[in-house]
Amino acid sequence: MDVATARRPSILRMAGGAVHFDGVKAVDGVSIEVRGGEVVGLIGPNGSGKTTTLNLLSGMLRASAGTIHLDEVDLTRMSMRKRVRRGVVRTFQSGRVFPRLTVRENVEAAALGSGLGRGSARTLSDELIGELGLGEVAGSRAENLTAGRVRITAIARALACRPRFLLLDEPAAGQNESEAVELIRSIRGFATDRDCGVLLVEHDMSVVMNTCDRLHVLDGGRTVAEGDPAEVRRDPRVIEIYFGKRH
Ligand SMILES: Nc1ncnc2c1ncn2[C@@H]1O[C@H](COP(=O)(O)OP(=O)(O)OP(=O)(O)O)[C@@H](O)[C@H]1O
Numbered sequence: 001m002d003v004a005t006a007r008r009p010s011i012l013r014m015a016g017g018a019v020h021f022d023g024v025k026a027v028d029g030v031s032i033e034v035r036g037g038e039v040v041g042l043i044g045p046n047g048s049g050k051t052t053t054l055n056l057l058s059g060m061l062r063a064s065a066g067t068i069h070l071d072e073v074d075l076t077r078m079s080m081r082k083r084v085r086r087g088v089v090r091t092f093q094s095g096r097v098f099p100r101l102t103v104r105e106n107v108e109a110a111a112l113g114s115g116l117g118r119g120s121a122r123t124l125s126d127e128l129i130g131e132l133g134l135g136e137v138a139g140s141r142a143e144n145l146t147a148g149r150v151r152i153t154a155i156a157r158a159l160a161c162r163p164r165f166l167l168l169d170e171p172a173a174g175q176n177e178s179e180a181v182e183l184i185r186s187i188r189g190f191a192t193d194r195d196c197g198v199l200l201v202e203h204d205m206s207v208v209m210n211t212c213d214r215l216h217v218l219d220g221g222r223t224v225a226e227g228d229p230a231e232v233r234r235d236p237r238v239i240e241i242y243f244g245k246r247h
Contacts, residue, residue: 013068016030039200040212041200041208042199042201043218044218045219059083099142103145125156132152134149147174152171152183167198209233
């Protein structure tokens with residue numbers, strides 16, 4: 001590609017982000033970035049600050065220190081709603097859906113809400129439903145689904161918003177390892193096709209090893225390692241956290 005015309009990927013970036021709760025340093029000076037089209041795994045033991053980092057990036061929580069930018073735009077003090085309008089979309093571990101609507105209606109509603117017309121919303125939701133393996137429950141009400149399927153429906157809704165950056169809180173919770181890997185690969189396919197950056201929280205190192213472009217490891221609210229998954233896997237501090245005496 002001609003270097004002069006090559007498009008620079010968008011970047012969502014937090015620099016020195018911090019938040020404390022009653023003296024607990026939940027996140028303590030974390031710098032993290034995600035580029036359009038890449039999938040970054042945010043991992044670490046219980047209580048290491050993963051969800052809080054997602055909350056800071058999405059605007060659910062305000063940082064007590066540090067900055068958050070989407071390219072040149074300062075998001076640090078911007079509300080969650082405004083960040084969504086700019087394309088920064090977060091999902092929740094519990095999966096948030098309309099229980100009385102069918103899976104298809106849930107996904108279409110999100111696509112319509114993002115400004116697509118009826119025909120395009122239907123096409124996109126059919127595509128997402130197929131890709132995420134929801135075809136056989138497309139006509140079922142969300143209230144009748146298993147917890148795992150509700151979570152995947154919530155992910156389909158988030159993708160239907162056509163995000164520039166997607167922040168996923170344990171998308172594969174409750175799935176076995178091969179289902180988890182398959183789900184993250186599907187999300188990855190959409191991210192790559194649409195130049196969407198994904199930051200996903202995951203407990204399980206083996207799930208993220210083969211599905212993420214980069215890993216960011218937290219412990220005690222601080223970054224202990226980041227980079228290529230194979231390198232991170234060999235980092236002595238990561239080995240200590242995941243395979244050392246503490247576990
Ligand atoms: N609203 C809150 N009030 C008080 N303390 C909080 C709050 N939210 C998080 N914490 C504390 O901040 C620290 C980081 O929590 P966080 O939920 O971000 O960790 P996590 O890595 O996502 O953990 P897990 O893997 O268990 O979900 C923990 O010590 C937690 O108890």
